[in-house]
Amino acid sequence: MEQVTLNTADLKSQEYFLNMGPQHPATHGVLRLILTLDGEVVKNIEPDLGYIHRSIEKQCEYEGYKQIIHLTDRMDYLSAHINNEAVALAIEQALEIEVPERVKVIRTIMGELTRIASHLLWWGVMGMDVGALTTFMYAFRDREMINDIMEETCGARLTMSYSTPGGVMFDLHPNFQKRVKEFIPHLRKVIPKYDELLTGNVIFQKRMKGVGYLSKEDAISLGASGPVARGSGVHSDIRKIKPYSALDKVDFKEIIYTEGDNLARYKVRMDEMLESLNIIEQLIDNIPDDGIQAKTKALIKLPKGEFLQRVETARGDLGVYIVSDGKKNPYRVKFRSPGFSNLNALIEMGKGHLIADLVAIMSTLDFVVPDIDR
Amino acid sequence: MSYIGDIIGGIKTLLNGMKVTGAYFFPNIINRKYVITRQYPDEPAIVFERFKGEVVMWHNENNEHRCTGCQACEIACPNGSIEIIWDRVLNPETGKKVKQIDQHIYHLGMCTMCNLCIQACPTNAIMWSTNFHNSTYDRSQLTKVLNRPGSKLMAGVEE
Structure with missing residues (x-):
């Protein structure tokens, strides 16, 4: 039989397409990525959205201003309180009402608790994505404490609907301060252990260091925000740029890392949790006592005009843009969601990496798909 | 030598992680000190008074x-x-x-x-x-x- 010799120089590689998602567990929701692959190397990424579109912006046009708030819970459900606060602040800005100091402090504390809960969930899921299953259990144990605090005061664990235009729904529960003070030392104690468990691990370091590089220029031009931009050295914290609620009274650092890789984004979130604890610690002992609701009309009508409010959610810069024509419901509501613009950064970051690295990069971006796809 | 050094370093970080999980796991076997899971149908659920059911x-x-x-x-x-x-x-x-x-x-x-x-x-x-x-x-x-x-x-x- 004749021997067939194969000249490898004549072989040509061919690019092919692969669907990642919408039911892929590593996309944390129904996000579909159309990958162009050469072997296992990612050449191009094309995100395809629309699998969880609920037309929240359009629904807002048919609701009164008080009723918008419960819809924003369902956008970025991990920072539900901060979304509520954003809409409430936008409406208060339009009506030119001054809310009581107590409301401002409550909103700030709740917002920071939400941020910690969100980052804890991210840390657990991030470990799962790169193969460390223990992190998920530990993170959820600590997150449960925040969920209990939320449930005791707001009556719900995740979709709180706690802020209303001009105030908050309920007053703080008598146990609130006690529980928060129990939680702060607990988290301060466990975070160094978490660093020992995951951050120092050599496998984890190899998956993180130098993977998914995003330059400062790209981060700015692609509109990345939140920990993604701060991991690339961009000063993007809205809490510093334009303080809202009680954030102008507290002293805190903006966490910046300049490496721009996965590990930098990881470190930003880990340090942010401790910084959030600092903010809560400064406020928790002296909550002013001047009522939980400013005077508003039962039926809120905004004056004619356009109003924009930016807040820093756990994922980045959330903008609420309301156009009013003087009626009881808005003419147009637009949410500038952080996840959507961070998704643009994924396209730059993922090119040239392997599929397994793409999963790690995606988890450092911390997507909540209902936030990308409103 | 760096190859062996890498292996030793890797084992060291692994043991470091095991120390954290072990400190949680072994006291638990003896006296169930850190158990937070509640066996719901057998134990009653904790419901807060403001819970919106x-x-x-x-x-x-x-x-x-x-x-x-x-x-x-x-x-x-x-x-x-x-x-x-x-x-x-x-x-x-x-x-x-x-x-x-x-x-x-x-x-x-x-x-x-x-x-x-x-x-x-x-x-x-x-x-x-x-x-x-x-x-x-x-x-x-x-x-x-x-x-x-x-x-x-x-x-x-x-x-």
Whole structure:
């Protein structure tokens, strides 16, 4: 039989397409990525959205201003309180009402608790994505404490609907301060252990260091925000740029890392949790006592005009843009969601990496798909 | 040599991680010190008093409620979870026609627990129940009539 010799120089590689998602567990929701692959190397990424579109912006046009708030819970459900606060602040800005100091402090504390809960969930899921299953259990144990605090005061664990235009729904529960003070030392104690468990691990370091590089220029031009931009050295914290609620009274650092890789984004979130604890610690002992609701009309009508409010959610810069024509419901509501613009950064970051690295990069971006796809 | 050095370094970090999990795991075998999981059907669930389970209407022992049928909750509801069927009925004492509810219909399956109806109610007729055993085999069972059959408005409650 004749021997067939194969000249490898004549072989040509061919690019092919692969669907990642919408039911892929590593996309944390129904996000579909159309990958162009050469072997296992990612050449191009094309995100395809629309699998969880609920037309929240359009629904807002048919609701009164008080009723918008419960819809924003369902956008970025991990920072539900901060979304509520954003809409409430936008409406208060339009009506030119001054809310009581107590409301401002409550909103700030709740917002920071939400941020910690969100980052804890991210840390657990991030470990799962790169193969460390223990992190998920530990993170959820600590997150449960925040969920209990939320449930005791707001009556719900995740979709709180706690802020209303001009105030908050309920007053703080008598146990609130006690529980928060129990939680702060607990988290301060466990975070160094978490660093020992995951951050120092050599496998984890190899998956993180130098993977998914995003330059400062790209981060700015692609509109990345939140920990993604701060991991690339961009000063993007809205809490510093334009303080809202009680954030102008507290002293805190903006966490910046300049490496721009996965590990930098990881470190930003880990340090942010401790910084959030600092903010809560400064406020928790002296909550002013001047009522939980400013005077508003039962039926809120905004004056004619356009109003924009930016807040820093756990994922980045959330903008609420309301156009009013003087009626009881808005003419147009637009949410500038952080996840959507961070998704643009994924396209730059993922090119040239392997599929397994793409999963790690995606988890450092911390997507909540209902936030990308409103 | 760096190859062996890498292996030793790797083992060292692995042991470091095992130290954290081990410190959690071994005391647990002996006295279940850190166990936070609750075996729900055997142990009772912890429910907070403000938990928003479902909307209920308060009735007193004479089967009277406080709902005047003003429809404030129906207007406040963002997605139409509440429907009130009402009529004007002649009050024999005063000789005036007053609003009276026939059915206060609540669609639990649509409710998003936003608290706006309870905030809007001028007579505190409806409130939250902490009940969370709401699963059914058919979603039509999630539509509930909140006022009990034969109940009537409590005396002295006005809009």
